[in-house]
Amino acid sequence: MEYNFLVDTYDTERIKTLSVWSMFMDDDLLFRPDSNDRRDRNPLEHMVHQCMSEDKWFCNMFGIDVGAPPLPEKEIRFEFIKRYAEDSEKRLTILREKNKTWWEQEVSFFETKRTRTWIMVRRIAHTAYHRGEQTAILRMLKREIYSIYGPTADTGGLPQNNALTIYAYPDIKSLIAGESKGGLKANLPGPGNKPCTERPDFNLNGK
Incomplete structure (x- = not known):
């Protein structure tokens, strides 16, 4: 089918999102980058937003209702992981059944109309x-960051220095099993003694 790549991408986005959630500690959820600025979401609010926003988009724009409340009964990290994993898997299963005509149909997208292919691209980008905001919070909290798309400072730094791509878990089943036991993520080598960025000594004066 012409649009399997969109379904496959949604599938990979599921584990990327859950992997980031697994990198937080339970006590991190109320951390706000600026405690005096209520415009910034904390990790808890990011998890709430992801679950509620995706549920709304899928129900209203894709006509896919998984028949479950979007939020866990107990709003703690592991319960969010289980809730989103279960609901997104149901959405994935239904998406795999859709044909070309369904994907190319124009439907309401807020105040306008777009094809479902366009909306899925926007959903993935959203x-x-x-x-990305959540990984920035993880860095502020000095948590280790595993690969999302490629190497990170904690998996060895820059690709040109042969840094590795190391995922926290190989799949969602392993992630849930590992987090249920307090976390069984892969080991990380750390940044080593080479720079983690392309301009490690570059200051505001360009020197």
Whole structure:
């Protein structure tokens, strides 16, 4: 089918999102980058937003209702992981059944109309955008960051220095099993003695 790549991408975005959530500690959820600025979401609010926003988009724009409340009964990290894993898997299963005509149909997208292919691209970008905000919070909290798309400082630094791509878990089943036991993520080598960025000594004066 012409649009399997969109379904496959949604599938990979699921584990990327859950992997980021697994990198937080339970006590991190109320951390706000600036405690005096209520515009910033804390990790808990990011998890709430992801679950509620995706549920709304899928129900209203894709006509896919998984028949479950979007939020866990107990709003703690592991319960969010289980809730989103279960609901997104149901959405994935239904998406795999859709044909070309369904994907190319124009439906309401807020105040306008777009094809479902266009909306899925926007949905994936929306999730990735907020996931980037969460990885920034992880760095502020000095947590280890595993690979999302490629190497990170904690997996060895820059690709040109032969840094590795190391995922926290190989799949969602392993992630849930590992987090249920307090975390069984892969070991990380750390940044080593080489720079983690392309301009490690570059200051505001360009020197």
